Amino acid sequence: MAFPLMFGYDHINLVACLDPVAAIRDKELGERIAELPKLCPAGSPDFGYAVQTGKEWRVGSVGASDPAGARHTLAAHLREGAERERAETARAMRAAAARLDPDEGEQLPKDEWELGDRRYRIIRVEKFTLIGGGRMEPPRPTDTDPPEASRLLRGHLIDPRAPAGNWEAQLRLNLVGHMPKDGSDETEVRHAIRTHAGVVLLPPCFLVVEVKGTTYEPLTGAEGPEEARAHLAGYFAEILPRLRELQGHPPTDAELETWLDAAIDIEDSTGHRFTALGREFRTIRISRMLRLGRDGPEGPRPSDQERHGQRED
Numbered sequence: 001m002a003f004p005l006m007f008g009y010d011h012i013n014l015v016a017c018l019d020p021v022a023a024i025r026d027k028e029l030g031e032r033i034a035e036l037p038k039l040c041p042a043g044s045p046d047f048g049y050a051v052q053t054g055k056e057w058r059v060g061s062v063g064a065s066d067p068a069g070a071r072h073t074l075a076a077h078l079r080e081g082a083e084r085e086r087a088e089t090a091r092a093m094r095a096a097a098a099r100l101d102p103d104e105g106e107q108l109p110k111d112e113w114e115l116g117d118r119r120y121r122i123i124r125v126e127k128f129t130l131i132g133g134g135r136m137e138p139p140r141p142t143d144t145d146p147p148e149a150s151r152l153l154r155g156h157l158i159d160p161r162a163p164a165g166n167w168e169a170q171l172r173l174n175l176v177g178h179m180p181k182d183g184s185d186e187t188e189v190r191h192a193i194r195t196h197a198g199v200v201l202l203p204p205c206f207l208v209v210e211v212k213g214t215t216y217e218p219l220t221g222a223e224g225p226e227e228a229r230a231h232l233a234g235y236f237a238e239i240l241p242r243l244r245e246l247q248g249h250p251p252t253d254a255e256l257e258t259w260l261d262a263a264i265d266i267e268d269s270t271g272h273r274f275t276a277l278g279r280e281f282r283t284i285r286i287s288r289m290l291r292l293g294r295d296g297p298e299g300p301r302p303s304d305q306e307r308h309g310q311r312e313d
Contacts, residue, residue, distance in 0.1 A: 003119050004055045008161040009198040009292040012172055015163040021142075026165030028140045033167060036132035041180045042207070042286045043218075045126050045304070049074040050158065050297050052119040057296055059202075061152040062125050067300040068107055070122045075101035078115070089116035111299045123297045124304065125202065126289050128175075136216065137285045138272035139206060145224025146203065152223070153202060160198050160292055168201065175199045175289055185303050192301065198292035204285050208232045211280040225283050229266060229274070232281060237263035 018026060047070035048062030060077055064070040075097040082090040082097075092115045099108040111122035130137040150156070164172070176199050179189055206228040209216035220235055222228035236259040244251045251259070262276040269275075272283040291298040 005294050006296050012164050012169045013161050014169045018165050025142050026167050030167035036130035036137050038131045039128050040131045042127040042129045045124050050121050050123045057158040059153040059156040061154050063152050067122055071100040122299055124300050127286050139225040139285050143225050145227050160200050172199045188301050196291035196293040196298040200290050202288040204287050207284045207286050228283055233263040233266040
């Protein structure tokens with residue numbers, strides 16, 4: 001079947017009056033842009049899948065490190081969803097899942113499927129952070145951990161025409177033509193700018209880093225700032241002891257007690273800067289964006305496929 005194009009993909013609906021919560025968030029963004037005026041890539045892109053039903057696109061989930069991982073996630077969704085569909089559509093969904101996550105043989109590197117009245121697409125999510133004065137953006141006052149149903153951006157509406165404040169509009173304009181200086185293929189980026197000239201902002205994720213002089217060493221992360229801190233505490237209380245055991249050097253009782261104390265100190269701390277065992281840690285806000293074109297959200301680029309040894313047939 002024919003699927004509608006994405007109307008308004010390259011427009012920004014700038015409005016003078018936002019709802020109170022959106023107005024506060026836009027004001028926060030403006031303050032951060034003034035304080036931290038530079039855009040900095042924040043690691044490799046994430047991958048996931050989106051679903052089109054009628055004119056509407058929604059994120060199915062994100063969080064895969066490569067297109068192949070996103071296809072495996074889509075396969076699991078198709079198998080589960082097939083249980084609720086009519087026989088013909090269910091057969092098509094299971095057949096697609098079998099190609100994306102086969103019991104034997106290689107995965108079919110296909111990034112778009114039309115099944116029943118829905119279109120599924122593997123999508124590419126870019127990550128960046130704001131920097132200035134030698135530091136990266138910390139969480140904003142309005143940042144909270146997402147509810148369980150919204151984790152991995154499940155069900156998030158991709159709506160380029162949603163009302164935007166002055167600062168969101170400015171940031172999206174800055175991102176449209178942004179050329180990252182991180183080794184990205186310049187020709188490929190310019191092509192993406194032409195074919196997917198719209199940008200929407202997605203809810204952020206968070207990264208915990210250890211400060212070592214002038215460098216930041218990433219340790220763990222999460223979808224919310226409090227959860228990211230809890231993951232760091234779990235690193236000391238659970239992961240580090242297990243890692244030492246796997247290395248053949250089980251920790252002593254004294255080390256276990258020290259690490260547990262560190263975990264408690266981290267859990268009891270507040271704010272985005274905290275210390276444990278004489279080490280300084282910070283929580284960094286990682287913003288996320290999705291490029292849009294006339295036919296919907298951007299899929300993986302050729303370099304994304306080649307980086308992981310896969311090409312689309």
